[in-house]
Amino acid sequence: MKKSLLLLAVFVLCLFPLVADAAAKTDTKYIVYYFRTTGRCHSCIEMEKMTKQTIEKDFAKEVKSGLVEFRSVDVELSENKHYIKDYSLYTKSVIISEVKNGREVRWKNLDQIWRKLRNQADFSKYISSETSAFIKASKK
Numbered sequence: 001m002k003k004s005l006l007l008l009a010v011f012v013l014c015l016f017p018l019v020a021d022a023a024a025k026t027d028t029k030y031i032v033y034y035f036r037t038t039g040r041c042h043s044c045i046e047m048e049k050m051t052k053q054t055i056e057k058d059f060a061k062e063v064k065s066g067l068v069e070f071r072s073v074d075v076e077l078s079e080n081k082h083y084i085k086d087y088s089l090y091t092k093s094v095i096i097s098e099v100k101n102g103r104e105v106r107w108k109n110l111d112q113i114w115r116k117l118r119n120q121a122d123f124s125k126y127i128s129s130e131t132s133a134f135i136k137a138s139k140k
Contacts (some may be wrong), residue, residue: 032131
C-alpha cells in the first residue's frame with residue numbers, strides 16, 4: 001500500500017511541470033469592455049447589445065474557453081470610476097484589453113463605434129476585425 005502511494009506521488013510530481021507549463025500558456029485573456037453610464041439612451045443600449053452579440057457570435061470558441069470575455073461596466077459606480085482615468089474615457093466606449101497573469105499589458109480604444117452605430121453590419125464588422133487584429137498582434 002505504501003509503495004503504491006509512493007509511486008502515485010512520484011507520478012504526480014513528474015506530471016506537475018507539464019500541467020504547470022500548460023497553465024502558464026493560458027494565462028492570457030482578452031476582455032472586451034463596453035463602458036457606459038447608469039442613464040442610457042437607445043443608441044448606448046444598441047452599442048452594448050451589438051458589441052456583446054458580435055463577441056459572442058464571432059468569438060464563440062474563445063468565449064467558451066475563457067480566452068475572450070465581454071464585460072459591460074457602469075463607470076458611474078464608485079468601484080468603476082478608475083476606468084475613466086485608466087482609459088481616458090469621455091463617452092461610452094469599447095476597449096479591448098490584453099491581460100497576462102492578472103495584469104493588463106496593453107489596450108485599445110475602438111474609437112470608431114459612434115461612426116459605425118447606424119449600420120449594424122459595419123459596426124459588427126468593425127468590432128470583430130479590431131478584436132481579431134488585437135489578438136493576432138499579441139501572438140507575434
